[in-house]
Amino acid sequence: MMSESILQKDHPRILIPELCKLFFTNGWVTGTGGGISIKYNNQIFIAPSGVQKERMEPDDIFVQDMNGADIEVPPYEKNLSKSQCTPIFMCSYIERNAGAVIHIHSPELVKLCLLNPENELRISGLEMIKGIYNEEKGRFYDNDEEVIIPIIENSKYERDLVDTFQLALMKYPSTSAVVVRNHGMYVWGSDWKSAKTQCECYEYVFNIMVFKKINNL
Amino acid sequence: MMSESILQKDHPRILIPELCKLFFTNGWVTGTGGGISIKYNNQIFIAPSGVQKERMEPDDIFVQDMNGADIEVPPYEKNLSKSQCTPIFMCSYIERNAGAVIHIHSPELVKLCLLNPENELRISGLEMIKGIYNEEKGRFYDNDEEVIIPIIENSKYERDLVDTFQLALMKYPSTSAVVVRNHGMYVWGSDWKSAKTQCECYEYVFNIMVFKKINNL
């Protein structure tokens, strides 16, 4: 049941399907991969699990409060379940006061992980890091600074990532993203615009990093 | 003649043209290559042969029963013939109880074949294999398992692939796909969603596999 007004084009029930369609085109959420959550009027909107991300409809979205109690769920006959990323989404809301969290399966990032066995990514010397937010300093990076992003190891189930995700948040107070090796990335921001545009900046710099590594630059 | 109601957006006469347009954009069915078939109410819907896949219309689709007898055919003046993949489509329906079968000419896969002279592909260590269905075990793969996909040799005509295709099905009871070397792939699933999203997962992991092989990773 969708009780609230969704006339606004920036309402999560409109935005989430629209953004997922864009992310699908980007190659970030193909094969039902990835997910997204947006906080709105203190309610948490969450995309369903295991669906084609480019075909989502407004009433496919789950709504819960900050304690995880359901406020609205999709129609019963749609047989949908909440994103398996929910525990990590909530962790970003609680630990980082995020306004939106995006999970993507970027192939570019998986390639970068394959080239980088370390447990963090270090990026510098590119203009586009000016679009990445330093959560500790409360401002965007300068282009002469270094961005460090933690990599955590993948697990069998998304829910088993919560502990290492939380550790990464503590150890890297500046970061607005956590990479899951050979899997993808979680990115959050103060609102959906920040989460989305940071995703684009990360994707951009990962693409350049892969290029540098395979060409020994 | 199209007798049945096609008001539903998930009817094969609507879905097949729509999916083919998407696959064209993906680069999977350019140059009239590829094909698709969907089972619906125990009828088999099949795209026509040798047409521009992004310009298909609802009444271009052939409908036959499980024995191959025509139920509906496109208007005579359209001069269309049934997909040359039909024998392989039917083989997937009969041997694997598929709900839909997709044939794509993925360039990424052709590149992977060129790098891999073996008669199977082995994939592991990637999150996206969780979107691939293990037909033998009746569940999706875990991300710590290995997916093995058979490669059969190409033939002059699509119809001559049936025997080796059938052998591959017998030898690889887990697989939901058969690769045809330097040609493309057949992927099936319990319904069109499963066939399509598995296609996307295969394409994703093939892209990473090519990257690994050319960079000796």
Added chain:
Amino acid sequence: MMSESILQKDHPRILIPELCKLFFTNGWVTGTGGGISIKYNNQIFIAPSGVQKERMEPDDIFVQDMNGADIEVPPYEKNLSKSQCTPIFMCSYIERNAGAVIHIHSPELVKLCLLNPENELRISGLEMIKGIYNEEKGRFYDNDEEVIIPIIENSKYERDLVDTFQLALMKYPSTSAVVVRNHGMYVWGSDWKSAKTQCECYEYVFNIMVFKKINNL
């Protein structure tokens, strides 16, 4: 002035802008590059020169007869001139009885030229050559045959390519395409569908050829 009825969606005044928009998305005609011509009711429709190919309008198209005499021209105030490819388009109509000719600036092909100093391209072992038409034999290639495409050297002006283009047609009676080194390609067919889908097949195999060459396969 546009006198003829253009209600049909396959009329060249509708098709040419639509195809050019698609080719632009393919990266084949960016920067005003490339061109297209379609024969219709024995009239030759030709795109204008030096315009943004994705923004063409129905009345931007020139129409001439087989002798080159203008039948219809775009409105005077649009200040358009006929494609500089016109002499080569006409050569394909006259020498090969083409129904449509496409000129694209494929970057993939330019890369292949840079890797291949010879004056022809030889392609074999790929399913997609089944979509290429053998003009001499009057049938499509089998996938176990070899396709040979002539490469001619680039000239300062498009019009200066006519002589070598004509020589290539004579020397390669099978070919449905002529490559211009570090520049692009002319592809023709019995109608626009044949020219377009062959373009797609050539682009596909060129992409694989580049991959093979840079990886020594």
Added chain:
Amino acid sequence: MMSESILQKDHPRILIPELCKLFFTNGWVTGTGGGISIKYNNQIFIAPSGVQKERMEPDDIFVQDMNGADIEVPPYEKNLSKSQCTPIFMCSYIERNAGAVIHIHSPELVKLCLLNPENELRISGLEMIKGIYNEEKGRFYDNDEEVIIPIIENSKYERDLVDTFQLALMKYPSTSAVVVRNHGMYVWGSDWKSAKTQCECYEYVFNIMVFKKINNL
């Protein structure tokens, strides 16, 4: 407030959002990067700073005169600020009598910079340089000429690029573009069509140059 009529589809308030959407699709202005300005009736239209370039609306655009005095600004509640590229846009209008200026964060160009430590790019031997305008000679390049594009070093803020940008204009009177290392490029032309199509030609040749360099061609 938008006082002027924007009925024409080539009005900057229509064109700027439309072009930015296209550039976003090209990967040139993701993550709020890049910018664009168009001169129209002697007024300078400028996109806002730090916004999602694919979601711009007609009334998001700033209008100023050639002296930098505001003529029209976006609604107060939108909380927008003028593009940080404005000083460089104005420099192109004043020094080169440009009709439009485009700033893109092309990843292809960043890769080329990483491969090319020199302070200029030299391009030759490609047909597509015929779409690049030689500002000194007042004509397009021939395909047998060499195009030389200056590279300036990046700075912390866009505004600090003005001096070196101006020096590059003086030292390279032929150029219609200035590259900012590991950052992007400014391209201008006599009107928006010229700026845009030159952008496409530069992007095309940069892509080929990267290919040549990594393959030692």
